[in-house]
Amino acid sequence: MPEDASMLKEFVLEIPEQIGLPVAARRKPQAQSGEWPEGTRIVSADSHILESDLWIDRFPEHLKDQAPRMLFKDGGWDLSINGKSMTMEKQAADLCNTLECYPGFTDVDARIADLDIEGVEKELIFPQRLFGLIIFGEIANKEHVFGAYNEHIAEVCAKAPGRLYSVMVPSYWAPEKAEESVARCVELGARCLMVPIKPGNYESDGATIHYNDPRMDPLWAAIEASGLPVAFHIGESLPNDAPGKAGISGLMQFQGFRLNWGQLVFGGVFDRFPGLKAIFVEAGLSWIPGMLHDADLVYNSFAATVTPKLAHAPSWYWRNHCYATFMTDPAGLEMLHRIGPETALWSSDYPHQESTFGYTRSAIDAVFKATTVENAQMILGKTALKLFQMED
Template structure:
């Protein structure tokens, strides 16, 4: 088992890539009545998705997505430019058949003891880089329709996370969410760091209003960015990419977005939970020390709004579990496998769920393993 707890004597123990992993089953099972819900898993979009589903002039410039059958590597290009994930060979996180084959995916879920999986994109969100934002929206229409159809084949187990493209036209958000609901989409995501989109701007208010009114939580997911190059860059980039939420949550809190929209629920995926307590501690102190300079004024300290309406998902997070228990934040914690990426706990999901119960006990364990998620998405 991968030991996420760091100590001076922790050995280097390389982990197999997901395509080579087998489920490790110790025989332990969660207490009766436990429903295990992974809130962050991924599936590869259909090969040729945009070429098949876009029409008219869009078809000629559609993003091209294909799998090289000789090595199972996936590739995507737009206008001849590669949109492959930078720095990492695609088969490392995309080489397991369940990534593109729903039947194989359900077999893996059964083996891991996962009842329900929230189904994120693989390549679709990278299209946020497109300069033509109307074209981006049409590409997301095609993706969201495909996602809805894919998950409709197993609606009790696969919950599609639709991409909300209206960050560029916030006034269209309510209508777009209605369209997502019409397709059967129950979850939605917006980019965590879109270029030139200030989420705290007044122009974004219609988007926040519409999301809050929809009753659907908004999800953020970490991205794949290359800030560092040269020696050590892979490790530095991956470590940085897993920790983007301190500034993002702070903006939502200090700007008053969370206060103005008490029904807005926000979910942070793949960043773990260790960041939460120390961020809340610092945010509260910053607000009080600089209170005279704070605009807008909040009615409560920033940490209040996280406890009321924010959630963060763990995979393997021994530190986060202990801190959540110590600071009474388990109601704000969710769990995910992150299937089938390299940093996922696929192969160890049952053992990771056992850790949750070992640390938190039966009732709080059930909350984190799935009950909190079931309440959030009415599953």
């Protein structure tokens, strides 16, 4: 929060309650002050739960010394592999003080109590520190690292049936094993599958993974057959030590997913797998209209050189295959006619710093103010209920 109170008047943020908020660990859920239109259901399409020390007991005996460890020490949660910490001591303490030691991040009962106050019926649960493993380079023992996480998050969500739904990671590093991997995720109760923005290398030969490479088709085929959507989520970049690092890192991560979307569209993935659905998580909505215009411009202007030839204009694939989540995005909501209200998914991002936690009801009210009741109810929950098969 800026030290100069006069600066608060300069922000372009349009929800008064989100300006000058305390850190997430010191916020209180926002109580009800009015009624939403009849038939409204609120679903967060992106929320997070902090991992525990989940790997050591699930790793094979001969690999236990290589298992990631998640231990609380020196005032914060430390994630390490082979004794090498993935979190600087000060950073771990800062994360604890700002959000990771908030009860609802690890305690399901405390979490549900917050959701009830803020009016959130259901949440789709993404990882927290798992992104850290991706940031720090190639992950050894991916089958066990992600397999253990998938089992763990299934157990956590089972503590609140009908309220918490899991996102799991299939074998993106070994697409030839995708059918079995995706089947296991489905067996565990996944409602969405996640792959990294920057997937690294293939397990078998160390070649760089490109999502538009037909070599990845077994993965897309398995995901399409499962009926689950595939998600890309921000959070794989680490700020450097130069001035402004935190602001720059956040700004760059919110800029959108042009690379990943372009790979799926221009690589012909959606043409080959017409039932595939993709979700682009936590970058908001406002990046989409410009990207769609640019994609059509490129395809039209370079018609002789852009291959493969597509069955539709590039922008067509957005409204027929894609979705994006946002917390607050007044600019994006003004451009719903270009994005498609049926492709927008509201989320609270509970309980992150940039989350709506503490002003969730005001953030929901802002969606109703920005569009029709029908559109708002789709965005706030009805689309998510269907997409993530949450009507169980």
